[in-house]
Amino acid sequence: MTGKTAAASIVIAAFLTGISVWYLQLYYYYDTIDPEQVEIRLTPSDGGAPRPLEISEFEGIDATSSPLRMRGCFRVRESLETLRREYTVMPDPTPLVGPGWFECYDANTVGDDLESGAAVAFLGEKAIADGVDRVIAIYPDGRGYVWHQLNDKYQD
Structure with missing residues (x-):
């Protein structure tokens, strides 16, 4: 059970990091x-x-x-x-x-x-x-x- 929890935590963290980097690069820093x-x-x-x-x-x-x-x-x-x-x-x-x-x-x-x-x-x-x-x-x-x-x- 701990291996599955650790793997799920890593996958979720990687997904959230990817979404954050995508948003920051395409939207967050730009101003009109x-x-x-x-x-x-x-x-x-x-x-x-x-x-x-x-x-x-x-x-x-x-x-x-x-x-x-x-x-x-x-x-x-x-x-x-x-x-x-x-x-x-x-x-x-x-x-x-x-x-x-x-x-x-x-x-x-x-x-x-x-x-x-x-x-x-x-x-x-x-x-x-x-x-x-x-x-x-x-x-x-x-x-x-x-x-x-x-x-x-x-x-x-």
């Missing part, structure tokens, strides 16, 4: 970003300080547990061609997958569109956190997406 508090900036191609981009319809999430958890969706008025002329195009953008419940952001679609040329990625801000850059992807129709990714400091 207040659209009034966010400023999306792009780095000019001449290397100057990042400049604010006029955006609307912003939806975003972030977490204090990691600088890589920031994701956002928005719209821009400026044309993609104007942005391409004035700002630094990101050489190797890698959209990071966000939680499934954050529906406006689909990293796989954005990544495929960046590879095909249907969207263009720009350097938002270099070293927004230690070893992390902010990347902005813009579509010709004005849709925009933002995420953070590791920069050269931690890539090997």
Whole structure:
């Protein structure tokens, strides 16, 4: 009887731990970003300080547990061609997958569109956190997406 009790206790503890880790990773640490508090900036191609981009319809999430958890969706008025002329195009953008419940952001679609040329990625801000850059992807129709990714400091 004690062996069965011990085994059941281990299984229950493992199950509860798994559920806790799942919940913490997908829901607990994320907070929505207040659209009034966010400023999306792009780095000019001449290397100057990042400049604010006029955006609307912003939806975003972030977490204090990691600088890589920031994701956002928005719209821009400026044309993609104007942005391409004035700002630094990101050489190797890698959209990071966000939680499934954050529906406006689909990293796989954005990544495929960046590879095909249907969207263009720009350097938002270099070293927004230690070893992390902010990347902005813009579509010709004005849709925009933002995420953070590791920069050269931690890539090997």
